Amino acid sequence: MPSAALPFSILFLLALPLLACTGIGLAGKRFNGPAGWGAATFTLVGLLFSAFYFSPDEIYAFRFDWITLGDIPFQLTFRLDKLGWLMLLLVHFVAFLVQLYSIAYMHHDAARFRYFAFIQLFIFSMLGIVLSGSLLLMYIFWELVGLSSYLLIGFWHHKPLAAWAAKKAFILNRIGDAAFLTGILLLMYQAGTSDFVALPTSLDTIPPNYLTIIGLCLFGGCVGKSAQFPLSDWLPDAMQGPTPVSALIHAATMVAAGIFLLARIAFMLTPTAQLVIALVGTFTMLHGAWKAMHVWDIKRVLAYSTISQLGLMVLAVGVGSWQVAMFHLLTHAFFKAGLFLSAGSVIHALTSSDPYSPFDPQNMRNMGGLRTLMPRTFVCYVVCAAALAGIPLFSGFLSKDAIFVVAFARAAEAGGLWYLFPLLAVLAAGLTAYYMVRQIWLIFMGEKRYTAEVNVQPHESPALMWVPMGLLAAGSLFFWFSPNPLDAFSGWFLGGLQYQPEVHASWVPLLSVIATGVALGLVYRQVRRVEGFFEKTIFEKYSDRHPVWQQTYGRFRTLAAHDETTQHRTFFLIAFQKIAIFCAQLDREVLDAVVNGLGRLTVVLAHLIAWTDRHITDGGVKVVVGATRGAGQVVRLFQNGKIQSYFLLTFVSMLLLLLWVMLL
Template sequence: MPDSAYFLPAALLLGIPFLTFFLLWLGGKSLNSTAGYLGTAATIAGLIISFRYADPATLHIVKFNWLVIGNRVIELSFRFDRLTCIMLAIVHFVAALVQIYSVSYMHGDKNLHRYFAFLQLFLFSMVGIVLAGSLLVMYMFWELVGLSSYLLIGFWYFKKRTVWAAQKAFVLNRIGDAAFLTGILMLFYYTGSTDFEVIPGKLWELSPGLVTAIGLCLFGGCMGKSAQFPLSGWLPDAMEGPTPVSALIHAATMVAAGIFLLARISFMLTFEARLVILAIGTITMLTGAIKAINEWDIKRVLAYSTMSQLGLMVVAVGFGSWQTAMFHLATHAFFKAGLFLSAGSVIHAVTPSEDNTAFDPQNMRSMGGLKKSLPITFLCFSICAAALAGLPFFSGFLSKDAIITEGFLWAREVGPLAYIFPLIVVFSAGLTAYYMTRQVWLVFFGEKRYSGTQSVHPHESPATMWIPMVLLAALSLFIWFSFNPINASGWFLHFLDPTESAHLFWVPILASGTTLLFIFLAYREISSQDPFKIASAESKTNLFEKININWLRDYSQDRYFIIPFAAIAGYFKKLEARAIDSFVEFIAKGSVVAAHVISWIDRNVVDGGVNLTVYTIRSAGNAARGLQNGKIQSYYLVTITGVFLLVLWLFFA
């Protein structure tokens, strides 16, 4: 039933960021000095409201009549439940820390009012998705998230690469959103509603195949927002935006929206739909992890890591456990935001004091030995990296352990071949440990590879930057999610109310052993003569560029959107030359051969038959005419022959 008591919190949670957006946007540059504080205060107010009205044990719904189509009344509904409580707290908390961090990180930018206004629009959109009580309402805010992410990624609009990255994110997300909208329209057509409270009672009227199709269409929205294969190409390029924006997008807002959607529609996902989701999540998880191993940009490593971790969350949904997916989303929000903010601190520390276009402050080959210069950043980065790698006593270990456990339980029910999926998850966790060990060493250990650049003077970030990093690092410890550091079935997972909670004692051993093995492999690489092939990396990059093996990573100034179309045109050219032209040539040669065969038949069979008939008739006529010649002896011969034949006939008859 609608709950009028929750009209006020719904209005405040949506109204505060929306009004703050208009205030900062219309206030112009005169608000540059106070924009960060106003945005942070508005976000903290939303966080307080979220805690004040948190009631996870009870469902509260707020509804409004929007319009009438025929006999159908379309309502705008908002809901407060267990999922809402978790997401509101995470979104507001991370957004508040990101804005505090941005006050120093973005200091001196001439358009700070616009930056913080876009952050508030982004927050408004994400809160709308979290509060949505129907797929229709969610879709409205879903599109607003796409718009606000486009604005934030392309904030530095005077840079071509930044604008192209924003365009790429926008275009690829529209593809997924088209599938999402298709699923919503199908659901509305067959059930007459998109409300989360109404749909479960209507699904039994639909055929299983139709429910599967609708579920996969809705999953298309997740593929776009949460960067799943094959729509994952926008996520690494989104790093062209400001680093705090990357932290916000990757941690608790835009990319989390897809996982939140899957949690909301989990009751609609049939076994067949979950198999497809599982396959796509597995491909995304492995692809992101493998690409992170070969990347040198400090932010793009984390971007590919996010892509891989989102794939892991999708895999959890494929296992039939949206609860563990949300568990990992919560832990990932804190340690991934901490990693991005720490990466921003590193970039801030090694940025040349003078203009130096030859030095790239994001290239890890230009770093090394920063541990002593950035002790707080090093500590925060290491803690968050350990959580991402899944080491014991950190939050990531618990959430990954929960997903792996669910995977083995699912495989036990499905069959022997299904065990390959949880084993791939374990292997992917090992890859994560490898590339995070690689990144920590490249940034903070080894020789100081920036020492040849005189204008680089590493220094620790100000308190407004490292305090958010410290808080996020502290929240990456196990204690906030389970009092037992090796048992994922703690209070947080039970808070999500899983259908069943199991603990396989050997899963932590297997996961920890795999993680330590890959860390050891990374350590062996560290001790080699050319660790991680730093010296030969440039030649490899050039080789990749020559063969154009990965156009999704190319955001050059001249070739950006042309590359995929050129690749597609090349494939079509080969198809035309090898298939279509060959087929046409085959038809042409076949036609010539058939024409020769038909010509021979016409000359020798058709014309031959006609000529034979004419010849036979003419010969018979000539023979008959030869007998009718007026000579008596010829007539006697004919008569005797006839009599002889008649006698033979009578004799044998």
């Protein structure tokens, strides 16, 4: 490609979704009907342009000066390499299918034009992250992704819970983004650049401890975007947005941006930073899997599953292999987007025709027996769930197996407690198989639990919905990624990145299969029980018998759940809420008491000063004035203009003088 054509081609790719967003937004409601088709067409053009205009074997880059602060010039750099090219295809492909699906899913919504305009803005922001050649430019698009997700999560802003979830996602992401920006500024101060090409040669001048701090600050951006502990709680609540939004930004693209960031900065992560990243990823992975086993909302199960899988990707980066993390990101995008769209199909089928019905179409306790009524959705769900559970012959097995291999290899190299990382990852894989089979059973198997609601008539979704689901399910099979169903390293993705582990243990896939088999056995055992999955767990029974446990848990929670009655005066960050309550009590009981006391003391002092002024100061002045006036009046008696008075005064004066002389 001629170098002169490069800026045009990349800017054209960015301009497509931006023009679509602007055009659809300005057209307004009169464009409601064709908005979905128009948005999908723009995305398809971008997909075809990315696939056939760029070569995965070439590196494209160009930069231009932005601003100069003092002697430091700031450049914005665009860069496209093989990893970026794959992400371009992934973002466009998933976004295209989601928009096709949304045409049918959102056809009753009165603000479809706004929905598709927001999706195009999101695509523009994601493409900017993928094409960024520097951390500075990536941060600009990073914030645009945060804005786009806020708009899409809160799309149904008339629902209080949706507005709450949008604010929660936005604020928690800002916390991570603040750390991200701090890392960028520290890096630019130390290295003088944030360019991905120039950074490797500039890191030698940075002390290792300082580099560790920078790496962890940059990782803070991933903690926010990719929902890692302790900023992971926004993702389940973000399911209040339309289900296709969940498939797009909370399964395949936005939450994957944090993993993409780690892949870009992997070369600057010190061993200490990698250890911290591995610890955070491991805890997030286990916490997400545990929560997914106990919730009843169909989308929240998948949301917690996404948190768990993102933790597994972060763990892969922590053990030193961003390549396998990106491979799992790729496979996860297909089967998790397929699961969300299939869940949307179930919700669509169970939505009551009565808008005032209390029936909840997302509660799995209201489902069951849908396998015969929704056969296409059932097949897509099972295939994608099998991939997520790590069943052999599916893509998820390949990518998870690759992570287990590199984790065990790193443990063999580092020794000691490092073996906990791969073992806990295998445990999380078993938990994943358990909660996914639990979900399939509750939705599609067993008795029909929705029959009490007469306005619910389950039916298969239209072709515009099940065709994207089918394509994503087909993309979850192993042969798209590797000819060997048991070896990911012989596939085109890791081979194209020229990555091979130093040791490939043949027993690792067997260990993964055993963990999955044990989980399936536990599922079968639970199904055979009288109450099945509706039976309370040991921890729930313990909490019922020991309410102190619940109270203790409540004290140590950091995030509050949404409450319709308190939403206008209760903040979801419990720590901030407690600080606010403490400050209010301090203001009311200490500061106000001091101010009121000082006020009362001032009033008393004012009265005392007023009495002193009135009786002492003014009294003294009045005495002097009275004495002077009296003396004047006495003198006036003698100064009356009569000669007799003057003679008498002279005689008395002489007499007094003589007496004084005689007495002396």
